[in-house]
Amino acid sequence: MPPPTRTPTEQEVHGRHGRHITDQDAHEINRVEELSYDLKIRDVMTAEVQTATPEMPLSKILEILRINRVSGLPVLEDGNLVGILSIEDIVRAMEKNDLSSPTSQYMTHKVVTVASYDSIVKAMSIFTEKSLGRLPVIDENHKLVGMITKGDITRGILVALQKDYKEEEVRRYRASHLFEDIISERTTLVLRYTIKAGDFTQGGKASSHIKRALVRLGADPQIIRRCCIAVYEAEMNLIIHTTNGGILKLEVEPHRITMSTTDNGPGIADIAQVFQPGYSTATEQVREMGFGAGMGLVNMKRCADTIDLNSTVGEGTKLTMRIFIPNQTFGGRRKGPNDEPSTNH
């Protein structure tokens, strides 16, 4: 019996301010934060930079800026960074009609730099704090190795996000086409997990691995949710109630998902009783943790299309649940002309 479905409210779909905030959005915003620590300045900086010397006349600098379409140059003397000259400095010189002066006269001497091995978040905070537009990048030996601008950072983050996205897309593509790519009379993907009795620290671990696998396989979100609830309850039952733990198995076929658990004891005396909402044999300790509500098998029955529970006291229990997949829509849709993943990376 499928669970009752509900049409999402306007608010659920569009959020409180009318903006559609998806999990994907939230995930990517967090990923940007993560990337600003993961990405190093050397990963995103412009490495081949034009440089100036202190003696160079400003008219010459203006020429370099114009040709290279940049708005500032680091100034080097004997290979050492001695200053930075930006378009604003040239404007100052122009106001005085002084473009024949040497660079040294107008450049900023005290240069703020960043190290190539710093995270880009360092450059970002300097850009904000000091209102600077570009920073020279130096290496361990204080030699100039590049320049970094806000544009470089934006581009670097976008490239990294694109790469993440593509890797996940390719993985999902491969997984979701598994059943189409492998030809047999009956293809079954079996996921098997050993669940230890009493190991609450690992509770839900197998279920989250199963969830990830189903997402990759392109299963329908509603099917994933039903599977998750059913296998979580089954996994916790092995942890809470068995003598020696058991095996949790998931068999994925294009038309159905079979979830089963097998254990060797203690077994259930009255099968009808365990399907009664609220019936539980959990200890007080287990109940304190929020288990033993007597809703486990009720939840499983609600989520699975079929459920079969066989048990013999002293021998063990075998639970089998099935969810049927309408129209065998693994991968979310039938194969179309645009289904090839892009490979230009």
Next chain:
Amino acid sequence: MNLQQIIDQLNLTVLTEARGFASIAPTGGYSSDLLSCVMAGAKKGFIWITLQAHLNIVAVAALTEVAAIIVTENAQPDPASIAKANEQGVILLSTPLPTYEVNGKLWELGIRN
């Protein structure tokens, strides 16, 4: 109402690593201390209010994809639970208020699903 506003309005303590709270807009709430009920009743994007504080709430939150857990009455998740929550991207918030009051405040803030 985003999660940052909720944290500020209810004066919640953030137990897990800071992330883009302002970009998370909870879509509803669910209160229970029974994990099976939470599995069945909490929807993706909801805030879950509970006084359970042990490791298994993290697994339930990860599976149901709730936006955050508010642990009430100053119940303290142990460091292992907090570490696990960080690893799984689960947001843990805490408050001295009892569940009933948290529910009332969230309702007033417009979280009414």
